Amino acid sequence: MRQNHETVKRSRGRPQKRCDADTLHLIVEAADREFQSKGYAGTSIMTVAQRAGVSTKTLYKLVATKAELFERTIQDRIGRFLLDVVDDVSDDLDPRAALEHILFAFGVLTLSPETIAITRLVISECERFPEVARAFYQSAIVPVNGIIEAWLTTQKDKGLLRFDDVHITSGLLRGMMIMEPQRTAMMAQRGAPHRDEIALRARQCADVFYNGCKA
Structure with a gap:
């Protein structure tokens, strides 16, 4: 007796990207911590991007x-x-x-x-x-x-x-x-x-x- 098995479809391709609003929220939170700990002069865009887990290109796309x-x-x-x-x-x-x-x-x-x-x-x-x-x-x-x-x-x-x-x-x-x-x-x-x-x-x-x- 043959049994029927359901086929589970898996999504393919890259995972869905975060929307700009969510990414910006991460950036702002990271920047807030950097400004508090290092001051304005000591804070760099690169360290903010690293703390937020985004590229500097992505950061500059959202904040000039x-x-x-x-x-x-x-x-x-x-x-x-x-x-x-x-x-x-x-x-x-x-x-x-x-x-x-x-x-x-x-x-x-x-x-x-x-x-x-x-x-x-x-x-x-x-x-x-x-x-x-x-x-x-x-x-x-x-x-x-x-x-x-x-x-x-x-x-x-x-x-x-x-x-x-x-x-x-x-x-x-x-x-x-x-x-x-x-x-x-x-x-x-x-x-x-x-x-x-x-x-x-x-x-x-x-x-x-x-x-x-x-x-």
């Missing part, structure tokens, strides 16, 4: 210059902060709770060891490489300030908070949240704060600010 690569690492970090705030801070959320959430997300972003390392890089190398300072300012400081100022403006327009100048108020709020722990960490007087420390600081800053500015 080292300055653009640095800017993309900043944008990737800031993008996570923006998504966190936009997704979790709704109009229905109590303003005091929303403020604490924004400050916590801002603290996690700016007080992480990775961001502190990048901030040190920018300060130490901005005179030699002005494109570094420009990328950091335009891709990090401006959009983060914009999110906080937009939220403050909305609360003022609703009559929930009172203050004169939104830009000055945002700067005071951001400074209260991060200046002291960021400064001590950047001067190597202590390590970056843990999440529970950041959460406590966000709660206390939210209390002080909200009680002082509520209408």
